[in-house]
Amino acid sequence: MLSVDAVSIDGExxxxxxxxxxxxxxxxxxxxxxxxxxxxxxxxxxxxxxGDALRDVEHVLRQFEDSGLMRLHRIYAIFEGPSAERSLDEAFARAGELHREHGLSATLICRGGGPIEEFQALNAYATVRAAITVPNLVAGLGHAGTQLTALDAVAARSEPTPTAAAMLVRHLVEATGVRAERALNAYDTALAEDLEAAGRIAVAGALQRFAASLGDLAELADRRLRQLNRGVERSLLANLAAATGMATGVTAEIKPYAAPLDALDFGDGDDDDPAWEPGWALVTAADTGLVIERYCELKSNRPLFLHFRDGTIFVRVVPTFVAYN
Structure with missing residues (x-):
């Protein structure tokens, strides 16, 4: 009993x-x-x-290691005896190399329980000084009732057992999965919102283009109506000029086969003839259907339709020369 107490005091x-x-x-x-x-x-x-510590940690983290979610770099060391300090020193140096190579997220140092004298190397200055250089050091040393060592005090996290230290890493990996799932859900939500917004923009653009097309069609129809009105007006003026003896410079040659189209039937009797009233005529091109508004649009041998109040006739333009006395 006195021997055990002396070892405990020396360790403290x-x-x-x-x-x-x-x-x-x-x-x-x-x-x-x-x-x-x-x-x-x-x-x-x-x-x-x-040792049991290695098996306990591997048991907790094996599923994550097997699935590729994490990689466990094993560094074997001696924790007791005259070579313990040198072995632990070398283990911490190896952990530093791995950190520079891979960027370690954490370093676990674990051993099972045992007599207090077996933990003397974990209180040595050289061992603890080497441990400080390792980032995110997690100590899982001993079991319930084991006295805390200097290594427990300098570690970033100190857990009572190797299993508890492994569970800390397990929770970190699981938390990463939860964050990744939330990030994916947020990405899906943002993507759906972006697609919906893009759809609304596309529909609005299509509606604007449709409205513009309707406006263009309405404007085209209005121009055609104005053109038709001008054609009727010019035809009336031409008829008026012909009635007063003005020469137009061309005459319409009526072909023998050019029967009136859509002519109105007023009957055979004299009583059926309607009273005479001023007429009108509309000239359209037979090949294009466009209204002929200007004299300059007439070409030799061009086929035309003359539209009268009581029918339509096909004619062709022939050049003539009119002599005036």
């Missing part, structure tokens, strides 16, 4: 001396150095090669 004294020396030298350590990793993919594990 070594722990306090190490921590005081680190504080005097201005090192920053402890929970304040923890940085929550957003995507914990590379995790280092420092443990004995043939």
């Amino acid at each position: 004294l070594e722990r306090e001396r190490t921590l005081q020396r680190l504080r005097r030298e201005g090192y920053r350590f402890g929970p304040g150095t923890w940085v929550e990793p957003e995507d914990p993919r590379h995790i280092a594990l420092i443990a004995a090669e043939f």
